[in-house]
Amino acid sequence: MPGMLYGREREQAVVEALLDGARSGRSGVLVVRGEPGIGKTALLEHAVAAAGGAFRVIRATGVEYEAELPFAGLSLLLAPGLDRLSALPGPQQRSLAGAFGLAEAPAGAAAPGDRLLAGLATLGLLAELAADRPLLCVVDDVQWLDRSSLDALVLAARRLQAEGVALLLAVRDGGAAAPGPGSAAGSRGASGSGRSAPAGATGADGLPLAGLPELRLAGLAEPDAARLLDARAGAGVSGEVRRRLLAEAAGNPLALTELPAAVNESGPTEPALAPGVLPLTSRLQLAFHGQVTGLPPATQSLLLVAAAEENGELDVVLSAAAALGATAEHLAPAEEAGLVAVGADRRIVFRHPLLRAAVLQRAPLQQRLTVHRAIGGALEDGDRRTWHLALAATAPDAELADALERTAVRAEGRGGHGGAAAAYERAARLTPDRDAATRRLVLAAEAATEEGKLAQAEELAERAGARTDSVFVHALLDQVRATAHFWRGSYPTAYRLLLDAAATGIEPAHAARMLLQAFHAAWYAGEEAVVAVLDRLARLPLAADDPLTPLARHLPAAVLPALGRPAGPLPAVRDTAAAARRAGAETPVDLVQLCGATLILGRDAETAELATELVAEARAKGAVGVLPTLQFFLAEAELFHGRHRDAEVTATEALALARDTGQHQWVSQLGALLACLAALGGDDAQCTALAATARTATALTGAAAGAAAPAPGEPWTQWALGLLDLGRGRAGDAADRLHALTTGPYRHHVSGTRAVPDLVEAAVRLGAPERAAGPYERFARWARAAGLPWAEALRLRCEALLGPDELAESAYRAALDLHDGTQRPFEQARTALLYGEWLRRERRRTDARPHLRAALEAFEAAGAHPWADRARTELTATGTSAPAPSDAPAGVLTALTPQELQIVRLAAQGLTNRDIAAQLFLSPRTVGHHLYKAYPKLGVASRADLPALL
Numbered sequence: 022m023p024g025m026l027y028g029r030e031r032e033q034a035v036v037e038a039l040l041d042g043a044r045s046g047r048s049g050v051l052v053v054r055g056e057p058g059i060g061k062t063a064l065l066e067h068a069v070a071a072a073g074g075a076f077r078v079i080r081a082t083g084v085e086y087e088a089e090l091p092f093a094g095l096s097l098l099l100a101p102g103l104d105r106l107s108a109l110p111g112p113q114q115r116s117l118a119g120a121f122g123l124a125e126a127p128a129g130a131a132a133p134g135d136r137l138l139a140g141l142a143t144l145g146l147l148a149e150l151a152a153d154r155p156l157l158c159v160v161d162d163v164q165w166l167d168r169s170s171l172d173a174l175v176l177a178a179r180r181l182q183a184e185g186v187a188l189l190l191a192v193r194d195g196g197a198a199a200p201g202p203g204s205a206a207g208s209r210g211a212s213g214s215g216r217s218a219p220a221g222a223t224g225a226d227g228l229p230l231a232g233l234p235e236l237r238l239a240g241l242a243e244p245d246a247a248r249l250l251d252a253r254a255g256a257g258v259s260g261e262v263r264r265r266l267l268a269e270a271a272g273n274p275l276a277l278t279e280l281p282a283a284v285n286e287s288g289p290t291e292p293a294l295a296p297g298v299l300p301l302t303s304r305l306q307l308a309f310h311g312q313v314t315g316l317p318p319a320t321q322s323l324l325l326v327a328a329a330e331e332n333g334e335l336d337v338v339l340s341a342a343a344a345l346g347a348t349a350e351h352l353a354p355a356e357e358a359g360l361v362a363v364g365a366d367r368r369i370v371f372r373h374p375l376l377r378a379a380v381l382q383r384a385p386l387q388q389r390l391t392v393h394r395a396i397g398g399a400l401e402d403g404d405r406r407t408w409h410l411a412l413a414a415t416a417p418d419a420e421l422a423d424a425l426e427r428t429a430v431r432a433e434g435r436g437g438h439g440g441a442a443a444a445y446e447r448a449a450r451l452t453p454d455r456d457a458a459t460r461r462l463v464l465a466a467e468a469a470t471e472e473g474k475l476a477q478a479e480e481l482a483e484r485a486g487a488r489t490d491s492v493f494v495h496a497l498l499d500q501v502r503a504t505a506h507f508w509r510g511s512y513p514t515a516y517r518l519l520l521d522a523a524a525t526g527i528e529p530a531h532a533a534r535m536l537l538q539a540f541h542a543a544w545y546a547g548e549e550a551v552v553a554v555l556d557r558l559a560r561l562p563l564a565a566d567d568p569l570t571p572l573a574r575h576l577p578a579a580v581l582p583a584l585g586r587p588a589g590p591l592p593a594v595r596d597t598a599a600a601a602r603r604a605g606a607e608t609p610v611d612l613v614q615l616c617g618a619t620l621i622l623g624r625d626a627e628t629a630e631l632a633t634e635l636v637a638e639a640r641a642k643g644a645v646g647v648l649p650t651l652q653f654f655l656a657e658a659e660l661f662h663g664r665h666r667d668a669e670v671t672a673t674e675a676l677a678l679a680r681d682t683g684q685h686q687w688v689s690q691l692g693a694l695l696a697c698l699a700a701l702g703g704d705d706a707q708c709t710a711l712a713a714t715a716r717t718a719t720a721l722t723g724a725a726a727g728a729a730a731p732a733p734g735e736p737w738t739q740w741a742l743g744l745l746d747l748g749r750g751r752a753g754d755a756a757d758r759l760h761a762l763t764t765g766p767y768r769h770h771v772s773g774t775r776a777v778p779d780l781v782e783a784a785v786r787l788g789a790p791e792r793a794a795g796p797y798e799r800f801a802r803w804a805r806a807a808g809l810p811w812a813e814a815l816r817l818r819c820e821a822l823l824g825p826d827e828l829a830e831s832a833y834r835a836a837l838d839l840h841d842g843t844q845r846p847f848e849q850a851r852t853a854l855l856y857g858e859w860l861r862r863e864r865r866r867t868d869a870r871p872h873l874r875a876a877l878e879a880f881e882a883a884g885a886h887p888w889a890d891r892a893r894t895e896l897t898a899t900g901t902s903a904p905a906p907s908d909a910p911a912g913v914l915t916a917l918t919p920q921e922l923q924i925v926r927l928a929a930q931g932l933t934n935r936d937i938a939a940q941l942f943l944s945p946r947t948v949g950h951h952l953y954k955a956y957p958k959l960g961v962a963s964r965a966d967l968p969a970l971l
Contacts, residue, residue, distance in 0.1 A: 175229050433471075442465045594630075601615075
């Protein structure tokens with residue numbers, strides 16, 4: 022049992038409330054923050070004691086050491102549940118098994134160590150461990166977890182709902198050693214290839230914990246501090262010394278516990294007590310130094326080995342210590358002094374992390390090198406052995422450098438790009454050959470970019486570039502720099518670096534990858550940049566069997582005509598996708614850009630077909646990182662087809678996944694798209710809130726500070742707010758917003774093009790049709806290039822609004838004829854509304870009624886309330902009654918949240934809760950929770966009633 026906690030009643034209550042929630046089936050997470058020694062570990066121990074036998078408890082502790090071994094911390098935490106791996110869906114099971122080095126992933130599967138999928142697998146395993154009783158998961162010193170483990174654990178934390186899991190994370194303030202900012206999901210996302218952006222909404226400490234509930238521990242109040250000091254030091258400390266101790270400790274419980282020992286041993290003039298000389302942490306370490314110094318030399322050596330051996334494995338420590346003349350007998354004095362303990366799992370645990378740090382820091386360099394060498398000798402062949410031998414190396418060693426590179430390759434295969442960067446960089450230091458060392462620095466820079474460690478990547482790129490004149494190497498390094506600029510929002514710089522790198526005479530296959538990445542940067546840099554990169558891509562002499570050739574040929578044909586530029590014939594997207602698959606494209610990530618490109622020229626139906634296929638494929642393979650991108654394109658296609666509820670369901674899931682995986686570019690885009698849907702539904706508060714979210718989301722939290730570029734979702738945000746104004750009759754505000762969008766730097770974006778008919782309507786209602794003249798001419802050219810009936814229908818609607826009154830009717834009728842069969846009910850209803858309004862103004866009320874009635878029915882079905890209100894008002898003005906809003910038919914499914922609707926639809930197809938959980942990356946218990954919430958809303962008793970209802 023832990024000792025009594027003084028002055029922590031409020032904090033204990035918070036922790037106990039978290040446990041109470043888990044007992045009742047609600048999951049929760051709490052991040053406990055504070056300075057070293059403030060009592061974080063004691064509070065965690067209180068949680069474990071309060072959980073008692075009613076909870077299953079698993080725990081891990083981060084360890085400060087140099088070697089970053091991917092998923093090392095997570096494998097220790099989840100070790101008690103590895104026998105339940107088989108209960109997870111196949112991709113998740115393979116991900117964790119691969120991350121922990123238990124299996125290799127089969128060909129075509131997601132990377133075994135993909136930490137996004139590993140995070141979802143962690144969620145699944147936590148849910149399995151909580152299946153028969155609540156689970157308390159305790160992780161101390163989170164700031165020292167390897168980044169792969171931390172990202173996976175945080176992703177699981179963000180998606181906990183109804184599993185009965187209580188997750189407690191303790192984090193030291195001001196001492197985070199974990200890398201930042203961002204995490205590994207892939208710099209290649211800048212290419213638009215579908216690999217996700219660097220993940221992790223990081224705080225000031227570089228840890229991806231932003232948004233999780235926090236409990237910050239402050240120093241104890243003076244009465245509580247005095248009680249603790251008296252309980253620990255007793256009568257041995259009194260008078261002036263006691264007053265000094267209370268003042269110097271400033272309420273820090275560890276200081277109140279440890280500093281009295283320094284007083285008793287050395288007197289009050291000990292540097293550990295000298296006011297203002299050293300920070301409190303350093304004074305505590307000095308106090309620990311004194312406790313270690315009094316031990317026998319062999320015991321001190323054994324403690325140094327235990328401090329340097331990251332896992333605390335007793336057998337390894339004793340084997341390594343034997344080489345230094347220490348045996349198991351020499352551990353006893355440290356145990357008797359309470360400095361270390363050996364747990365039931367045969368691991369050595371230090372009383373406090375500062376004690377471990379003190380042992381390491383007090384040792385001379387040569388002694389630390391000797392210890393690492395001894396640990397390496399005690400370990401069997403493997404990455405840990407290689408790391409310790411590398412830490413002991415003081416001179417170039419080709420054989421050890423080769424072993425480190427192999428360690429880096431394995432780390433990348435497991436998704437541990439941060440560990441790979443460290444291994445490549447250290448291998449470069451140990452490599453005698455200059456060119457080989459430079460190559461390893463380049464690999465380190467690329468791995469650091471994948472990790473999202475942009476400053477480190479740029480520093481490595483500078484070091485590598487200074488060592489070589491190779492044109493190819495400098496092109497690769499410019500790609501690293503460009504990726505860093507892209508995620509900071511410096512799109513023109515990223516575009517120029519990539520365009521120049523691709524023009525250095527490198528192999529066409531490499532140039533194609535750079536140009537595809539440049540296209541994504543150019544999309545935000547401006548229309549001329551887009552044209553330049555596509556012209557270059559179209560002329561690139563690619564081999565027919567290169568997997569990127571079909572995409573490189575399709576992209577210019579799909580985009581250039583939309584910008585008024587000539588291009589070759591545009592093949593069907595399914596043919597391009599099939600050709601890319603035959604050439605060996607990695608799917609779905611290498612095909613995702615096809616979905617976005619196909620939307621640019623209005624091939625929305627093709628986008629919907631391909632995106633639906635790729636979403637299903639991504640779910641089956643566990644390709645989590647690409648899903649928000651694919652779902653954004655799918656939601657766009659659903660919106661453009663008037664399937665507003667489907668678009669809301671798709672985008673809501675994607676937004677949650679993008680938030681959980683730290684993909685802030687897609688948080689911005691998806692938030693803005695949902696703002697558009699809210700505007701169409703007339704939900705002013707939701708629209709403005711989502712628009713604000715979209716504008717504040719950045720590609721990398723903190724990294725984009727000061728960047729002039731707006732958030733990626735800005736074009737959609739402008740459209741959303743313009744639609745909200747238009748629906749509410751604020752024509753002036755709508756015209757201002759939409760004119761800025763359709764004439765500004767984002768006019769070539771999909772939203773910029775599709776917003777033109779809305780601008781035309783707003784400008785005409787405002788009595789200023791000339792404001793829409795230029796954008797309309799551009800839209801008319803786009804519609805001719807698209808060659809699609811629905812696009813021509815919208816052009817004709819604009820023409821009817823802008824043209825002479827005597828030609829309006831023919832234009833409206835032609836537009837309505839073209840709308841038939843296009844499966845775009847919302848746009849068809851808007852044309853019918855405008856035509857009905859025109860007919861009423863012409864005093865042809867009888868002719869107007871059928872058009873207005875059809876528009877009203879379509880708007881009600883779509884939930885487009887502002888437009889329905891407008892149609893109802895117009896219909897009433899024709900002299901006929903119109904149904905009141907409360908009388909309008911409302912489907913029973915409208916009562917469901919988007920996630921409930923998604924789950925209900927899958928359950929109606931006969932999928933089990935476990936099947937649904939695998940598809941939606943939830944736990945089965947969360948799926949069941951949402952189903953039981955949905956049944957009363959639907960008026961059904963069980964899932965057996967769902968097929969008939971739907």
